[in-house]
Amino acid sequence: MDFLAGILMENVFPDITFGTYGKINTSLKAKQEILILGSSRAQHHYDPDVVSAETGMTCYNTGLGGYGLLYNYALFNELIKQHKPEVVILDLSPNVIIDPKTYMKLNIFMPYFFTYSSFNEIVHLDPDFSKFKTVFKINVYNSTFYDLFRGIVSNETADNGYKGLQAQLNTTTYIPKRLIPEGKFDSLKKEYFEKIIDLSIQREIRLLCVVSPTYEKFDADNRIIDEMESLVKSKGLDFYDYSDYWELYKKPQYFKDQLHLNDVGARAFSKLIAEEINNSHHE
């Protein structure tokens, strides 16, 4: 029963187009010239339509809420095995980088455990991972049926990966989220960050490491950003820190909350980053 269910899911699963798994499946098949990697800030900050219009290149946003560098590495490594993008934008979020809970969430990639070696590698980093969980095929696809069901029922087609946020930050109820002052850029995440950089250098893919705008940032954010910057520069790449970019910083009309631009802010920022791509292209 489990064997048959496993074969069925192996065949059906890659066609899921809805929800988180739909996003990952579409990202794994992306063939665009510009690809955006990152977490929720990437997903909400880069509109591929704006980037494409400004650069004349096709673009897809693979950003996925809550999943940072480990997921970015697995996806990037699998993507470039079948397609070489012109430009990759890696959005870096200090909050995701220091969040220890990101390791706990890695079991979400279990359905890719047997088919993609890079996902297999990162699933092993989940402290709750055990080979016992892979004994039953049906358990590997645990809780994926809703996305499958919705994909069939709604018949949704793949979009460009961007999710614009419509609300505007309310300054009267705003409470800033501060990074934990002693929070660290942990060594494992740093290792995977370096792996992404090294892969892009080996495959001669133009990698732009970007910190996109925040409404407000604190000393701990700066410390993490400085660490990332020195790492990127040591590899001979440029680092783009827009975390306090003057046109957007502390301007509530461009933000949904402290860490996320709204649709208006995202379009403005996407234009800016497209100009950056054009400039670096001409250099």
Add this chain to the structure above:
Amino acid sequence: MLFNSLQFVYFLPVVLILYFMTPDRFRWVVLLVASYYFYMSWNVNYVFLILFTTIVSYAAAIGIGQSENKDVRKALLIISVSASLGVLFFYKYFNFFGSSLNEVLSIISIDFQVHYLKLLLPVGISFYTFQTLSYTIDVYYGKKSVEKHFGIYALYVSFFPQLVAGPIERSTRLLPQFRQEHRFSWDNIVQGGKWIISGFFMKLVVADRVSLYVDSVYGNVLHHSGITFIVATTLFAFQIYCDFAGYSAIAIGVARLMGYDLMINFWRPYFATSIGDFWHRWHISLSTWFRDYFYIPLGGSRVKVSRWYLNLFLTFLVSGLWHGANWTFVIWGALHGIYIILENYFKLYVKKDETISTLNRLIRVFIVFVLATFAWIFFRADHISHAFYVIQNLFDFSSFYIDYSTFFYAIIGLSVLFIFDFVNENYPDFGLLDNRINLKIVFIYLFLLTITLSIGVFNGGQFIYFQF
């Protein structure tokens, strides 16, 4: 160590192998070591408390058994009960009563503060304390002979399947089983396996799934309203049932694998036709404990009607407090006390020899479910003010928070649960939970296992009743 942890997946087979490889007369050693290891895996320091309670109740019972002097026997009983309840009170209720007293003192402007103590509630303390109390009281009243073997008595207090969340076993039932010979039996494996699979289904597929919605609503009550509260509270009714009954089922199943017979703790409570019937089906080991060691000593129903009602009310009030050191639990208990008094006053229960129509039964089941679910608001709310906020906004239908994914899986889980419980309730000879096995049963349990593996929540939280 949780039943739904990988640690337990390795722990149980090792214990079973060692248990069946060891000669009968030494098996208590294997179980005692396993039980203490199981308990210490939470916090090594907890072991001193359980050891203290075990030694005090063991020594008191020995003294009670040996003494002919009535006063000495009584004194020993009081010492044992006070020591056990003292530990429970200190760890579970000190801060609660302290903060309540502080509030009262500040209202009447008395400048005195009971200091808050940083105490970590030892897992399962309410369960094993009640188990030791029942033993000492039974010995005192001559219902149980004294257990002279300290190791076997310590095992009775700490038997790992039911140590941290029950069922609260009686010494008259469990202690003799440690002296019986238990041979490996496929019947036990089949029956134990059925209980374990059904328990995991309840916990992982229903309880942990619906908790995703319930926690997000009750964790932010001020952001929600009417329909959301009704849906979240209804789901909580199933969460608490499946969480606790699921744990009990796994405990019964694990004990059964080794040949031990633990008492059934839940008997499909949401099929109850009256509140009294509900309490004959819900947490049976605790209800019968309170009946035997609190309600009956108060006089039970063999007193004046007004005193009988008071006895009922006090029993439910204390039962509420047993569940947690918070006024929300006290109100929950009080509500059930009021329900049961009204039910008895208006004679709304179904008499034992009375047959009722299906429609009458359905209406009764619905009303009991609504009343029990209303009381769950207090049980789930983090604070009394939150519970009242939920009640005040119960009929404000301005918005509805929908979590499609959770609802999708919850509907599947609840549908399977309903069919399972319905068959068990109405077709007891079907063989769902006994030691019979046939093609139908194999198919049903493979189906339950598949559902659990495919939509169960495997990174969910611990069992709710551990905190009690």
